[in-house]
Amino acid sequence: MPDIYSLYYWPIPFRGHFIRMILAHVGARWDEQDFAGMSAFKDRAVSELPYPFMAPPVVHDHGADRWLCQLPAIVMYLGRKHGLSRDPDSELRLICDASDILLEITRGHGAQMWDRAAWAVFRDERLVRWMMLHERLVGDEDLDRGDGVTLAGLVLSGLWHTMVRALPELRPVLEGQAPRVAALADRVAATPRIARMLATWDDGGWRYCAGEIEQSVLDMLREDERG
Numbered sequence: 001m002p003d004i005y006s007l008y009y010w011p012i013p014f015r016g017h018f019i020r021m022i023l024a025h026v027g028a029r030w031d032e033q034d035f036a037g038m039s040a041f042k043d044r045a046v047s048e049l050p051y052p053f054m055a056p057p058v059v060h061d062h063g064a065d066r067w068l069c070q071l072p073a074i075v076m077y078l079g080r081k082h083g084l085s086r087d088p089d090s091e092l093r094l095i096c097d098a099s100d101i102l103l104e105i106t107r108g109h110g111a112q113m114w115d116r117a118a119w120a121v122f123r124d125e126r127l128v129r130w131m132m133l134h135e136r137l138v139g140d141e142d143l144d145r146g147d148g149v150t151l152a153g154l155v156l157s158g159l160w161h162t163m164v165r166a167l168p169e170l171r172p173v174l175e176g177q178a179p180r181v182a183a184l185a186d187r188v189a190a191t192p193r194i195a196r197m198l199a200t201w202d203d204g205g206w207r208y209c210a211g212e213i214e215q216s217v218l219d220m221l222r223e224d225e226r227g
């Protein structure tokens, strides 16, 4: 019997793909909300919530009747439960890095839109440095042994594969600065169950984080291409 979950998240990749990749990899079954369902769920009075949370993602593990919010807590729970964790402290650090990077690329979850000067600093300095840091970590901590899928690989794939698949203009940057990270992230994403799940996201709708901030990122990337 597969494990049964509900994932309460917007129908967008971004934070959701970290969880979807893990659930797909372990052969779990899960349901999700559409935008309207997610909005209604999030806007319930605190007393009406099945579990107290501020912001999605939220996961309900039906078998254990366990609810969790906060992406790092969810990822660590699933990793432990499904035997994917090798070094919980390092994995927690990676998912916290990922959360920082998601906050940075969306300028504080869309609190500000990008302008050319800020984007240039982010793209050429901060983003490149994050990539280099993870490249070094993959080597120092031997995170890619080429032997199956670990929680570290899933987190790196949820972060970097999702980003460069949604925003392909950034792929050459990742491959140039962090070739081992790119290879590991792609290898995990190409495993059959995850590949099947990802393929269902390829044809339409929001590409990455949705909303005006997604459009702002796309505008910057298009202007980069024009030179």
Ligand SMILES: N[C@@H](CCC(=O)N[C@@H](CS)C(=O)NCC(=O)O)C(=O)O
Pocket (backbone or CB within 6 Å): 014, 015, 054, 055, 056, 057, 069, 070, 071, 072, 099, 109
């Ligand atoms: N710290 C939270 C952040 C969650 C978050 O920012 N969720 C976004 C979507 S990616 C959201 O819907 N925010 C709405 C809100 O904060 O009210 C986590 O790691 O899960």
